[in-house]
Amino acid sequence: MQLSNSKYTQPDDLGFFGEFGGAFVPELLRPNLTELEDSFNKFKNDPTFVKEYLELLNHYVGRPTPLYFSKKLSHKHECSVYLKREDLNHTGAHKINNAIGQLLIAKRMGKTQIVAETGAGQHGVATATACALMNIECIVFMGEKDIERQAPNVKRMEFLGAKIIPATSGSKTLKDATNEAIRYWINNPSSYYLIGSVVGPHPYPEMVALFQSVISKEIKTQLNKQTGKSIPTKVVACVGGGSNAAGAFFEFYEENVELIAVEASGHGLHSGKSAATSILGTPGVLHGSMTILMQDKHGQVTEPHSISAGLDYPGIGPLHAFSIDEGRTKSIPITDQEALIAAKELSRTEGIIPALESAHALAALEKINSSKDDIIIVNLSGRGDKDMETYLNDE
Amino acid sequence: MNLFNKNKKQLSIFITAGYPMINSINEQLNLLEEHGVDFVEVGIPFSDPLADGPVIQESSSVAINNGMNLSILFEQLKDRNSTLPILLMGYLNPVLNFGITKFLKNCNALNITSVILPDLSLEIYERLYRKQFEAYGVYPSFLITPSTDETRVKRTADICKNSFVYLVSNNATTGGQKNIGEKQLLSYRQIKTICGKTPVFVGFGIQSKSDVEAVQSVVDGAIIGSSYLKKLARNEHEKYLSSICS
Numbered sequence: 007m008q009l010s011n012s013k014y015t016q017p018d019d020l021g022f023f024g025e026f027g028g029a030f031v032p033e034l035l036r037p038n039l040t041e042l043e044d045s046f047n048k049f050k051n052d053p054t055f056v057k058e059y060l061e062l063l064n065h066y067v068g069r070p071t072p073l074y075f076s077k078k079l080s081h082k083h084e085c086s087v088y089l090k091r092e093d094l095n096h097t098g099a100h101k102i103n104n105a106i107g108q109l110l111i112a113k114r115m116g117k118t119q120i121v122a123e124t125g126a127g128q129h130g131v132a133t134a135t136a137c138a139l140m141n142i143e144c145i146v147f148m149g150e151k152d153i154e155r156q157a158p159n160v161k162r163m164e165f166l167g168a169k170i171i172p173a174t175s176g177s178k179t180l181k182d183a184t185n186e187a188i189r190y191w192i193n194n195p196s197s198y199y200l201i202g203s204v205v206g207p208h209p210y211p212e213m214v215a216l217f218q219s220v221i222s223k224e225i226k227t228q229l230n231k232q233t234g235k236s237i238p239t240k241v242v243a244c245v246g247g248g249s250n251a252a253g254a255f256f257e258f259y260e261e262n263v264e265l266i267a268v269e270a271s272g273h274g275l276h277s278g279k280s281a282a283t284s285i286l287g288t289p290g291v292l293h294g295s296m297t298i299l300m301q302d303k304h305g306q307v308t309e310p311h312s313i314s315a316g317l318d319y320p321g322i323g324p325l326h327a328f329s330i331d332e333g334r335t336k337s338i339p340i341t342d343q344e345a346l347i348a349a350k351e352l353s354r355t356e357g358i359i360p361a362l363e364s365a366h367a368l369a370a371l372e373k374i375n376s377s378k379d380d381i382i383i384v385n386l387s388g389r390g391d392k393d394m395e396t397y398l399n400d401e
Numbered sequence: 402m403n404l405f406n407k408n409k410k411q412l413s414i415f416i417t418a419g420y421p422m423i424n425s426i427n428e429q430l431n432l433l434e435e436h437g438v439d440f441v442e443v444g445i446p447f448s449d450p451l452a453d454g455p456v457i458q459e460s461s462s463v464a465i466n467n468g469m470n471l472s473i474l475f476e477q478l479k480d481r482n483s484t485l486p487i488l489l490m491g492y493l494n495p496v497l498n499f500g501i502t503k504f505l506k507n508c509n510a511l512n513i514t515s516v517i518l519p520d521l522s523l524e525i526y527e528r529l530y531r532k533q534f535e536a537y538g539v540y541p542s543f544l545i546t547p548s549t550d551e552t553r554v555k556r557t558a559d560i561c562k563n564s565f566v567y568l569v570s571n572n573a574t575t576g577g578q579k580n581i582g583e584k585q586l587l588s589y590r591q592i593k594t595i596c597g598k599t600p601v602f603v604g605f606g607i608q609s610k611s612d613v614e615a616v617q618s619v620v621d622g623a624i625i626g627s628s629y630l631k632k633l634a635r636n637e638h639e640k641y642l643s644s645i646c647s
């Protein structure tokens with residue numbers, strides 16, 4: 007695979023992006039992580055591996071996904087707005103790019119059982135799908151609260167043959183599902199832990215970013231074909247853990263492109279009910295990496311809030327923590343209400359129902375100063391089928 | 402001087418600070434000392450204890466709800482009259498949040514010479530923190546498992562020579578149910594040989610007097626956590642201590 011030449015996506019030997027990242031894990035996980043790192047390093051440059059991965063992305067996932075010029079949004083914002091249609095991937099979001107890549111690695115490592123965490127259920131569905139395709143046992147940890155909130159995705163995973171285990175510890179959401187999945191991995195070291203975002207201990211952030219980098223690789227080619235220009239002026243993506251953003255930004259870190267990470271500010275940035283980690287958080291260690299965290303004044307991790315279950319995470323990927331800290335990436339907060347308005351607008355004007363997560367990225371267009379010559383790419387990370395109940399309740 | 406190096410087989414107990422009550426710690430330390438426990442690990446509660454099973458998770462969340470935090474813990478420890486060596490055990494985040502320097506100063510002032518930070522690896526410790534810890538006379542104990550390779554065991558034993566090597570009984574989170582058989586004991590014995598003069602203690606899943614004796618027959622001692630906390634929750638801990646320490 008074409009690798010990174012940027013310090014924002016290529017960590018040092020201990021997995022650090024600047025002061026963020028690393029592998030802060032109990033020694034019990036050391037052998038698992040070393041085995042994973044060795045395999046990842048071997049396969050990322052293996053032509054047969056890369057070929058198999060890209061073929062599955064093309065023929066199974068349905069890539070490349072379109073880069074769609076939105077006339078309505080362009081007109082409204084008086085610049086060129088393109089939507090990268092990750093919503094058109096099989097299973098309805100970008101998560102499958104990563105699930106397929108990691109499963110191919112797991113297969114080559116001889117693993118026979120996959121364990122994953124999920125919040126909204128999109129990563130769980132993507133993992134269950136890839137496991138069905140590759141005939142591997144799949145266990146998904148999901149917070150008890152999320153199981154209630156995201157019932158349709160629970161059914162989908164079960165229908166695909168996955169086993170769902172409720173995470174009943176702590177706040178019973180994504181953070182706790184991740185704890186449980188990691189504990190399961192400690193207790194069952196022969197399983198493969200398939201993490202769903204650019205979070206967790208090294209080498210996960212680097213690996214997930216690389217598997218999502220297909221998004222910006224396609225953007226470059228497609229934009230060039232459609233406009234003759236090789237780079238946009240701005241790329242906008244929502245950040246939960248930050249995998250779709252990492253994929254959309256990947257090729258542009260070393261280019262003159264403004265990168266905008268959109269954070270969910272829930273009821274409002276300072277309402278106490280927010281998930282705008284990069285704005286409200288402070289450095290700390292969670293789930294194996296040093297990053298920016300929502301925590302109280304004693305270092306206990308706090309429960310974030312967002313209307314979107316996929317953005318409801320108290321940390322962000324360490325590579326984003328680093329690039330935001332360095333000023334390379336800018337973050338913009340968007341509230342629940344602003345996201346709902348943007349979702350409705352895109353549905354009514356373009357006939358595209360976006361996922362609530364992606365609607366946050368769309369809403370950020372209202373807050374970005376643009377000029378006529380701007381070419382803005384919004385990464386439409388997923389489709390809104392899973393969010394219909396929320397949308398209808400808001401009517 | 403290494404407080405954990407004695408000419409006898411030892412027993413250590415893990416308790417969670419702030420559990421079952423916010424101010425249980427000094428009463429606990431006195432009780433453990435009366436029963437002849439050799440040293441105590443005091444757990445700093447954390448919201449997301451990755452390496453812990455249900456019992457320690459529960460004790461942490463009770464302790465957090467009781468209002469326990471590092472400032473309070475250090476205040477309470479200033480008043481301790483127990484002379485037992487103690488060490489602090491906790492995940493890195495609350496320590497970072499408190500401030501590493503302030504944390505080390507407090508340890509130094511309270512004669513706490515070792516800490517266990519299970520999510521801090523040897524590599525990261527050496528790169529980021531070692532100088533500072535040693536400047537304050539704090540020598541972390543690092544975890545190894547029976548499957549840790551020999552080079553790494555040696556390296557760990559060397560870094561831990563002023564504290565001890567924490568040998569995790571098995572690849573599992575704390576409190577797991579398991580039997581310590583001949584095969585395990587053999588591997589503990591081999592690890593002890595590799596570690597040389599550095600004390601080695603086995604912990605995670607130790608429950609009974611016979612577990613303790615088995616472990617003590619091959620390494621320097623045993624550490625009990627979940628089993629003790631379970632008894633403590635039912636107020637059966639004194640009876641348990643009497644049976645373990647007899």
Ligand SMILES: Cc1ncc(COP(=O)(O)O)c(C=O)c1O
Nearest residue numbers: 128246247248249250316363388
């Ligand atoms: C459609 C969609 N977008 C975005 C996210 C957030 O994840 P990330 O920040 O890793 O892209 C999710 C997570 O569930 C999602 O389903």
